[in-house]
Amino acid sequence: MSLTLIPLxxxxxxxxxxxxxxxxxxxxxxxxxTVTEHEGAxxxxxxxxxxxxxxxxxxxxxxxxxxxxxxxxxxxxxxQLAGTVRVEAGAVIAGxxxxxxxxxxxxxxxxxxxxxxxxxxxxxxxxxxxxxxxxASLALLLAxxxxxxxxxxxxxxxxxxxxxxxxxxxxLTVGTLxxxxxxxxxxxxxxxxxxxxxxxxxxxxxxxxxxxGLIGWGHLxxxxxxxxxxxxxTALGVVILxxxxxxxxxxxxxxDLVVAALSLSGMGAVLVTYYGVAPFRPEPxxx
Numbered sequence: 365m366s367l368t369l370i371p372l373x374x375x376x377x378x379x380x381x382x383x384x385x386x387x388x389x390x391x392x393x394x395x396x397x398t399v400t401e402h403e404g405a406x407x408x409x410x411x412x413x414x415x416x417x418x419x420x421x422x423x424x425x426x427x428x429x430x431x432x433x434x435x436x437x438x439x440x441x442x443x444q445l446a447g448t449v450r451v452e453a454g455a456v457i458a459g460x461x462x463x464x465x466x467x468x469x470x471x472x473x474x475x476x477x478x479x480x481x482x483x484x485x486x487x488x489x490x491x492x493x494x495x496x497x498x499x500a501s502l503a504l505l506l507a508x509x510x511x512x513x514x515x516x517x518x519x520x521x522x523x524x525x526x527x528x529x530x531x532x533x534x535x536l537t538v539g540t541l542x543x544x545x546x547x548x549x550x551x552x553x554x555x556x557x558x559x560x561x562x563x564x565x566x567x568x569x570x571x572x573x574x575x576x577g578l579i580g581w582g583h584l585x586x587x588x589x590x591x592x593x594x595x596x597x598t599a600l601g602v603v604i605l606x607x608x609x610x611x612x613x614x615x616x617x618x619x620d621l622v623v624a625a626l627s628l629s630g631m632g633a634v635l636v637t638y639y640g641v642a643p644f645r646p647e648p649x650x651x
Contacts, residue, residue, distance in 0.1 A: 369393070369409055372428035372445050374567065379443060380405040383424055392430075408432050408447065415455075423459060427466065434474075444468060451476070503606035507599040510579040514586075514598035520640025521598070524580035525587075527644040528633035534646060536625060539577070539632030546570055576639065577630020581605055 373391075380389055388404035396412045399421055406413070406425045414433045415421055423440020425432065431448040434455045441459035442449065446466045451457065453473035460478040461470075470476065513521045528535050546566060579602055586594075586601025609626065612619045636644045 369429055370567075373407065373409070374564070375445060376405075376407045376426035376428050376443075379426060380407070380424065386424070417452075417454065499606065499610050503603050506575055506579055506582065506606065507602040509575070510582050510586075510602045511595040511599040513579060514583060515595040517640065518594055520637075521580060521583050523637045523640045523643045524576065524630075524633045525584040527637050528577070528580055528629055529584055531633075531636075531644060531646060532629055534644075535632030535636060536629040537632065538635055539628035539630070542631065542635055543570075543628055573634050573639075574627055574631050577632070577634045578602070578605065578627060580633055581626060581630050 377389065380386055383405065386405050390402055390404060390406045391409065392406065392411045392413055393409035394411050396414075398414050398416060399406065400416065400419045402421055406421075406423075408425065408427045408431075409429045411430045412433070413430070415436045415438065417435040419436035421436070421438055423438045423442065425438060425440070425442045427442070427444045427447045427449055429447040431450070432442070432444075433450045433452065434442070434457065435452045437456040437458065439458050441462065442457050443462040443464070444466050445464050448467045449461075449463070449469070451461070451468075451470040451474045453471040455471070456475045458477045460480060461476050463479075463481040465482075468481075470479075510521075549566070579598070582602030582605045583598045584601070585605050586597035586599075589597050589600060591597040591600065609623050613623050615622075633644070634640070
């Protein structure tokens, strides 16, 4: 599952949790599937899902990527947040077809109970500078937190940055394993909507840990600057780091790998130092 799918997955789970009578969720995030019956809500991710002719499924169905082909009948609602939805001739959506984003094709001979649309800008139509404001806002937020940490918890921040600098292989390994394990657990927890609040809590903790790791790298950059005030040096270091990462991310494939490696290494540094509480001292290898 790609990282860009996670915010849409959270949105779909929030929508599903508000549906009456829906207690479970079926995630279809890869491969090809033919749905003839199901329990609870269905979320279509990076997969192709077909509802064949002559089949009635209850719904609701949420499309966050991939493709949904409706040739039969959906008794409930279909909500498209991204991806592709094709409603073929003779198909029936008895509930509401809600189109937020993505490609929607509806044949004339199909039957839709109710149809609503919210037109958002197509990602392919965005300009190169359209993402500057969100990235600048994130950089300023991390810089402000880094400033406070450098003033109030300088030792903790130093422990994180030292671990990331001195033990990059260990921190990258720990961060990668923790990230993959957390994603797997959270996705499985999301199958049951009763556990969905814990899923959201886990995602928030993960994002905070990731941000803390980036601030640790920014603190390391700040130590190289000719600024004596620790808070100001860390804040400026975070801004420089985020700007450099934004430029590096423009390089196809390699840029994404560099950003991911740095982010996961920072996360690993936070974890091995117990969020900066103790310095990381690796166990010596036996003779």
